[in-house]
Amino acid sequence: MNQAERSSATGGGVRALGHEVFEIDTRMAGHDKITAGYLIRTERPCLVETGTAPSARVVRDALAGLGIGPGDLATVVVTHIHLDHAGGAGDIAAMFPEAQIVVHQRGARHLADPSRLMDSARRVYGPALDALFGELAPTPAERIRAVEERGSIDLGGGRRLDSHYSPGHAKHHVGLIDSVSGDLYVGDAAGVFIEETKDLRPATPPPDFDLDLALDSLRMFAALRPVRLLFSHFGPAGEVAQTLERSAEELNVWTEQARRAHDAGLDLDHAVAMVTEQTRQRYAALAPGADPALSARFERQSGAALNVTGIMHWLEQQEQAAR
Numbered sequence: 001m002n003q004a005e006r007s008s009a010t011g012g013g014v015r016a017l018g019h020e021v022f023e024i025d026t027r028m029a030g031h032d033k034i035t036a037g038y039l040i041r042t043e044r045p046c047l048v049e050t051g052t053a054p055s056a057r058v059v060r061d062a063l064a065g066l067g068i069g070p071g072d073l074a075t076v077v078v079t080h081i082h083l084d085h086a087g088g089a090g091d092i093a094a095m096f097p098e099a100q101i102v103v104h105q106r107g108a109r110h111l112a113d114p115s116r117l118m119d120s121a122r123r124v125y126g127p128a129l130d131a132l133f134g135e136l137a138p139t140p141a142e143r144i145r146a147v148e149e150r151g152s153i154d155l156g157g158g159r160r161l162d163s164h165y166s167p168g169h170a171k172h173h174v175g176l177i178d179s180v181s182g183d184l185y186v187g188d189a190a191g192v193f194i195e196e197t198k199d200l201r202p203a204t205p206p207p208d209f210d211l212d213l214a215l216d217s218l219r220m221f222a223a224l225r226p227v228r229l230l231f232s233h234f235g236p237a238g239e240v241a242q243t244l245e246r247s248a249e250e251l252n253v254w255t256e257q258a259r260r261a262h263d264a265g266l267d268l269d270h271a272v273a274m275v276t277e278q279t280r281q282r283y284a285a286l287a288p289g290a291d292p293a294l295s296a297r298f299e300r301q302s303g304a305a306l307n308v309t310g311i312m313h314w315l316e317q318q319e320q321a322a323r
């Protein structure tokens, strides 16, 4: 296939974003536009995010449609090892045997041996785990490259994807910036984004959420001066400075509301109900009369219960540390 033919070979949940970047809907649990992966189709093609284990076949087919066969993928990088981002790592590694798998050093051993990660995910999600995420298959240790504070992925032709450690959402989270396009892959560090309404909500799950680290990571992102943000949930955002400011504001609002519920001694269910009610008017996707499909998608991307649980967990750790 020549370049023009390959570029037009999109469809089936694939969208060309320019600079040879393609958004791939990885269709978590069969849903549209919840989880995105991205292909950077350069001399050394790179996939950012695998999606879940059942997503691996969706991704393989999307890459085939973009002209990337089993021997062609040079790199797979995950922003962090939560199963909606990295659950397909082992399957994708098997499907693309030449690819190196890049991950933060704190996540590397879990990709090689997923047993502890799967156990803890099962504790959080219970019986819903299988339908949501499937089973993370191990990646051969020799194919994993761990990055620390900084790392660099060679995309070929002088183009790079540089990783920057960005904890707060998870202690194994990195953001990645493309040296040519200026795209910043934000993972979950800037929250979740609905392109249709420009709504943004934080992503603050247990057990790692830490407000101060999360705000530091957002400041670090802004200092990289990206041209565009690419959200794993879901898609591109062009108004970079405003969007990152909004991310920080959302974190502060949710933490403040959860703190009030915590100080009032509410149990988790009541705290979730209170924070949901107090924040609802911030989002067009949740407004009365909004498209119910959009509201459902927004809630699936960043569930209020998981967010409040994560913030409560952090507040309790802060209290213990202060004693």
Ligand SMILES: [Zn+2]
Pocket (backbone or CB within 6 Å): 082, 084, 085, 188, 232, 233
């Ligand atoms: Zn996520």
